[in-house]
Amino acid sequence: MPFRPQRPQSIAAAWSRSLGRFALLLALMALLLHRAGMLQLPNAVAAVLLAAVVAVFVLGLAIIGFFMLWHIGAKGGHASFSGMVMALMILVPIGLAASRFVLLPRIHDISTDVKQPPEWLEEPEIVRSWIPRSDGDTPAARELQTQAYPQITGRRYEGAIDRVLLAVRAIAQQNKWTQVANVGVEALVDGLEPSSGSEETQEEASASNGEADPARAPLPAPRPNIEDVQLGPLPSFAVLQYRTRTLVLGIPQDVLIRLSEEEETTFVDMRAATRDGEHDFGINADLIRTFLQDLDLQLLGIAGG
Structure with a gap:
């Protein structure tokens, strides 16, 4: 009867798979609950950091499981591989975020105008938490922004402010x-967008069979005397404030857009800020850069420096 040695079971490999499942489930639940608005961002960050600490232990146990498999043939290769994969699913994104934390400046408020940033129409509501937060609108913070994002500047367009405003909206x-709020927008867009009444009139006209309805015949009205009417000048500036969230993680952001008409051109400035922590990991600069690129495409041919 041939002798078949009994392979030992690697306890480290078994714990690696079990703790890996717990860490991955903890991180995913924290992100999903935050994205659904049921968990505040600081609490979600704390849960993800806890999952990262567990993932480090999981990776160490997986390495021990592979070592035992190589030297004494202990069972647990599949369990060690599963634990390693689940640990890397947590540690790789956190590692990428850590690299941005180190390489990018510790600021959370970005503006295309570092000398005179647009003022908030409604101050964003900041809730204090365990994550430290400093004032982002300081000369030192603006200097860090200038060094890190020199390409984040305003845009000048060869066009009237009302046309640029419609593209921004x-x-x-x-x-x-x-x-959230706006200043000088109503006076600029008044009469530029089609009203619902005109659309209903067009629909009724298209639905008719071509026969005139005497009850709806237009009545003649005296022509108004517009020669003596004093028309006020249109506003030469407009400010719009928005609130948004990032697509994947749902991080809240506040956005401010300022339009200033200068002779025959319109200058566009932007400001974006996050509400939690003192480091935005570059998402505010990405938001401004993407929006201005879309605005250049929307107003193709009239963008200037």
């Missing part, structure tokens, strides 16, 4: 931003 609507 269209892009904000496409991005599903929520408008």
Whole structure:
């Protein structure tokens, strides 16, 4: 009867798989609950950091399991591999975020105008938590922004402010931003967008069979005397404030857009800030850069320096 040695079971490999499942489930639940609005960002960050600490132990146990498999043939190769994969699913994204934390400046408020940033129409509501937070609108913070993001500057367009304003609002609507407040917008867009009454009139006209309805016949009205009417000048500036969240992680951001008409050109400035922590990991600069690129495409041919 041939002798078949009994392979030992690696306890480290078994614990690696079990703790890996716990860490991965903890991180995913924290992100999902935060994205659904049921968990505040500081609490979600704390849960993810706890999952990262557990993932480090999981990775160490997986290495021990592989070592036992190589030297004494202990069972647990599959369990060690599963634990290692689950640990890396947590540690790799956190490692990428840590690299941005180290390489990018510790600021959370970005503006295209570092000398005179646009002022908030409604001050964002900041809730203090265990994550430290400093004032982002300081000369030192603006100097860090200038060194890290020299390409984040305003845009000048060869066009009237009302046309640029319509493009800005269209892009904000496409991005599903929520408008919080505005100044000087109503007077500029009044009469530029089609009203619902004209659309209903067109629909009724298209639905008719071509026969005139005497009851709806237009009545003649005296022509108004517009020669003596004094028309006020249109506003030469407009400010819009929005609120949004990042697509994947749902991090809240506040956005401010300022439009200034100068002779025959319109200058656009932006400001973006996060509400939690003192480091935005570069997401505010990415938001401004993407929005201005979309605005350049929307107003193709009239963008200037």
